[in-house]
Amino acid sequence: MIPTIPTPRALTVIWTSYVALFFVYLTLPLAVVAVFAFNDSQFPSLPWKGFTLDWFFGSTAPKIGVFHERAILGAIGTSALVGACVAILSVAVGTSNAFLFNRYKFRGRGLLYVLMLLPLVVPGIVLGISILVFSSNVANVMWDTAKVDAEFLRPGLVLVVLGQFSFITTIATLVISARLQKFDTTLEEAALNLGASRLTAVRTITVPFLMPAIVGAGVVAFLMSFENFNTTLMLVGSDAPLTIAMFDRLKEGSTPLLNAVSLLLMLGSSLLALILIAFQKRS
């Protein structure tokens, strides 16, 4: 069952068709979402009523396209803002964690490493409610003792950012650690021998080496934040990010507008992924 071992032809044929079928299964749901974004009908279903771009550019009801739908555009903006904050925060803490675990041997390192991994195995909705409970407790105590109204600790964008940050940091740490482990520390020592200070050595030698991983972790963090649903659902206030806004629309019944938004999302994330791959290849 490897190319160098003779395999019965029938088996190879069955296997190959199975894999082909698998890829049909993988792409089918995405394909229908994309195709129905162009259906000139009120509903994303058959029969096909002809090709239209109204679900993108239409400006009159009932066919208001994505680019004229304020609520959806606002939600995209909210998601982008949240994603950028989460990416910056988790990459910063992730880089620091990677250096800590890679460079220092200290007591409790093993325990801290396991704790660092834990957010990966906590269900997102549980992360969301635990942060919700804790932050409202803090806000209540602040109100009871000092009459301070800590608005940012109530459900809203700050909590959404914190909730997503709480587990995306783990992923950022793992991505950056993987590259840091490959770094040859003698390069840094050479810089020190040549008279550089420790900080300069890290800044001019190690950080540029880590850059692909840092950018990669940032893009992954942004995309994960953009598509996060479970944690966000529990922490969201009045400004809904895109996934929540779309979910609310879907509950009321779907229109091809949602297909159009989905198609744009697919294009956007594939574009980011491609840029990421190109960037990784170059370095």
Place this chain on the structure above:
Amino acid sequence: MAASARLGFILLLMPLLLWLTLLIIIPHVDMLMLSLRERIGVGEYQTSIANYATVLTEPLYMRTFMRTAVMSIIATLITLLIAFPVSYYIAKMVRGRARSVLFLLCLIPFWVSELVRTFGWMILLRETGVISQFLQWSGAVSGPVEMLYNDAAIMTGLVYTSMLFMVVPLVTTLDSLDDAVIEAGYDLGGSGWSVMREIVIPHAVPGIVSGCIVVFMLSLGNYLTPTMLGGKDSLWFTEMIYSQFIVRFNWELGAAFGFMLLFLSSFIIWAMLRLTGQTLERTMG
């Protein structure tokens, strides 16, 4: 030098400790405390296990809890069964460019939000959906078929959503198996099946375990797929947590629900790691 190294250490330790204590540890302890609180009057509370007693004695809650666990386990197994031959094909049977293309193709749905993926299944499965129309057109059925809002639909969605998290670790571990070892297996007289059972599968265990852990976790904690594909009666545990917290505002009971979900997922992951002799560091880190 030693002093500056020490300062560096402390500066690097602070973000980690702040993140872990403020966003992971204290919130979970807080949630546990809340779940152990019983309301006995207006603004009056006492510590008790009443919330857990409610969960255990109310058949609907318990049934949903068990159902979520069982369905997640089944979803994990189906995902593994579907993903293994595909991963083996990508890792071992194709070479060069075709291989990276296939692997990339597997990753594409991963970059698309779960909402879009689930939405795609709704368009396919619903009464007026593509599959129903296709069956009518081909003459296999005479009227519209509703394929949404049942357990099979939930299962389809769960398996689809988490497929990539199984394929990626499997391809990675199978990739690390040297072809020469497989050839040696054949040289020693092994058949395709015995080589698979005695060489390939044991080698793939770390990948199988990490894939299963992630898929199980994602299924158990999934909210979107069961709600959208299973309809109102999908009876999924995360929906109950949501309704206690957001709809009924009964945070004490909701926290107990949350803790049970956390306990269940940790227990099953722990058991899986113990059974296979793996550690969290090895499978996740």
